[in-house]
Amino acid sequence: MFELLGLPLDASAHGPKLDQMTVVVHWLMLFLFVGWGSFFAYTLVRFRKGRNPKADYTGVKSHVSSYLEVGIALFEAVLLVGFAVPLWAERVNEFPADADAIVVRVVAEQFAWNVHYPGPDGIFGRTDIKLVSAENPLGLDREDGDAKDDIWTVNQLNLPVNKPVIIRLSSKDVIHSFGLPLFRVKQDVIPGEVIPLWFTPTMTTAQIIEASTKTVSISAADTSNTVLLAMVAQADYATTDGTAILARGDSMTPEAILFLVKAGIKEVKAVHSTPAEIACAQLCGLGHYRMRGFVTIQTEEEFKAWLAEEASYL
Numbered sequence: 001m002f003e004l005l006g007l008p009l010d011a012s013a014h015g016p017k018l019d020q021m022t023v024v025v026h027w028l029m030l031f032l033f034v035g036w037g038s039f040f041a042y043t044l045v046r047f048r049k050g051r052n053p054k055a056d057y058t059g060v061k062s063h064v065s066s067y068l069e070v071g072i073a074l075f076e077a078v079l080l081v082g083f084a085v086p087l088w089a090e091r092v093n094e095f096p097a098d099a100d101a102i103v104v105r106v107v108a109e110q111f112a113w114n115v116h117y118p119g120p121d122g123i124f125g126r127t128d129i130k131l132v133s134a135e136n137p138l139g140l141d142r143e144d145g146d147a148k149d150d151i152w153t154v155n156q157l158n159l160p161v162n163k164p165v166i167i168r169l170s171s172k173d174v175i176h177s178f179g180l181p182l183f184r185v186k187q188d189v190i191p192g193e194v195i196p197l198w199f200t201p202t203m204t205t206a207q208i209i210e211a212s213t214k215t216v217s218i219s220a221a222d223t224s225n226t227v228l229l230a231m232v233a234q235a236d237y238a239t240t241d242g243t244a245i246l247a248r249g250d251s252m253t254p255e256a257i258l259f260l261v262k263a264g265i266k267e268v269k270a271v272h273s274t275p276a277e278i279a280c281a282q283l284c285g286l287g288h289y290r291m292r293g294f295v296t297i298q299t300e301e302e303f304k305a306w307l308a309e310e311a312s313y314l
């Protein structure tokens, strides 16, 4: 069932429980669909006019259908009270302490994600709506002592692996939705509210790329295959006489695909160019489609080095 649902790779600690819940609910729905569908077909035949020329005013006397309905209601109650509610409570009540987590502010706007890190002092500096400009999308007040070491990025969220992350979401304009499919996170962003969420990434971007790499068969017809064109090669490819066509990390362009086909290469190892994205999951305006950010999960050392590099630009 898991494969059938086409769920994306899971790279978060809480993801397997959510996926399991999704699978169980789908099994129940399949059972109900087949059950009620057959019952409907049965009644159409059993109570057809030919067999029942006169209405029967007593009707069915057996209680089988009532028992069935009670049984299904019980099963649904168990799913809800026993699984869904505790799972949800874990997501919204059992937040890790700020000290044990990476805390990041994400401020959504039409059509970008502004990411705010508190810097080495761990305190978010003052922001002021009057200071918001194209160069300062967060309205960060650099005069404020706590703001001096703050780091911000646009559409790029870097996080360390295996450490809880707390994200405080807010919006500058309309309702957006912060969606991280690989990390099983989706939360509406409401203007005027700060909404926290947390998760723990369990895979680095390098591991995600490795796990998402597919062997794709190619033909000359694929020069307009948008799925393939959004991918990058995960191996080096060359013609038989050794002329390089594609190197690992290169985009699959129509020209490259033609060269590959000409060189007799029928399969390529490739991966989506941005395997981990922040997708806005709320139709937030005309530019909604381009409101995508990128998530990079790094090892602790890589993350520290990245923070240091960003700090060096201040």
Ligand SMILES: [Cu+2]
Pocket: 108, 109, 111, 175, 176, 177, 280, 281, 282, 283, 284, 288, 291
């Ligand atoms: Cu949006």
